[in-house]
Amino acid sequence: QVQLQQWGAGLLTPSETLFLTCAVYGGSFSDYPWSWIRQSPGKGLEWIGEINHSGSTNYNPSLKSRVTMSVDTSKNQFSLNLKSVTAADTAVYYCARGRGTTLTTARAYDFDYWGQGTLVTVSS
Amino acid sequence: QSALTQPASVSGSPGQSITISCTGTSSDVGGYNYVSWYQQHPGKAPKLMIYDVSNRPSGVSNRFSGSQSGNTASLTISGLQAEDEADYYCSSYPSSSTHVVFGGGTKVTVL
Numbered sequence: 001q002v003q004l005q006q007w008g009a010g011l012l013t014p015s016e017t018l019f020l021t022c023a024v025y026g027g028s029f030s031d032y033p034w035s036w037i038r039q040s041p042g043k044g045l046e047w048i049g050e051i052n053h054s055g056s057t058n059y060n061p062s063l064k065s066r067v068t069m070s071v072d073t074s075k076n077q078f079s080l081n082l083k084s085v086t087a088a089d090t091a092v093y094y095c096a097r098g099r100g101t102t103l104t105t106a107r108a109y110d111f112d113y114w115g116q117g118t119l120v121t122v123s124s
Numbered sequence: 125q126s127a128l129t130q131p132a133s134v135s136g137s138p139g140q141s142i143t144i145s146c147t148g149t150s151s152d153v154g155g156y157n158y159v160s161w162y163q164q165h166p167g168k169a170p171k172l173m174i175y176d177v178s179n180r181p182s183g184v185s186n187r188f189s190g191s192q193s194g195n196t197a198s199l200t201i202s203g204l205q206a207e208d209e210a211d212y213y214c215s216s217y218p219s220s221s222t223h224v225v226f227g228g229g230t231k232v233t234v235l
Contacts, residue, residue: 110160114169
């Protein structure tokens, strides 16, 4: 059974850097792309980006300038780094496994396993 | 504003069938079979219920079914049960985009 467990700081002040990590238990870490998705009341679900086991990344253009993802294959973990956060970054952040990938871009288009979510609040 | 349009709410009585629509364009919903549906209970992560328009992952009840007509995808829940009360989100992958997009979500209420 595949399980994703995530952790990271839940309260940030504006301009700080958000850092979350997701550990994958069970299944193959190298066979899937791994994504971060966030959910805020104002914007619903928003895909942030993805990374694969070799460290290749794709980011949402709207966040690309502030996002960095990394992977540690020795621990089957991947991480999200979002710098210069503002109140607009307040959301529940999820890590997720990409199930299907598009034929043209090889990017994930749906997600079959999710972490439990981390509420990140940005407030002064 | 979401790229995919869903009704804000749908309700039904136990045992009834309900259908949730997800309207996009020929560049996303209407163009590819990359439509998925997620169920989300309060405080929980989304759960994949339908992928590739009409396929159910292992373990998902056959009361859930997906379909597509033109630029609109639909999720039908038959034999509505109290446990089906949740938010439901559709998603698709637009040809002009670099990533998956989600609908705004539909709250299903079991009366």
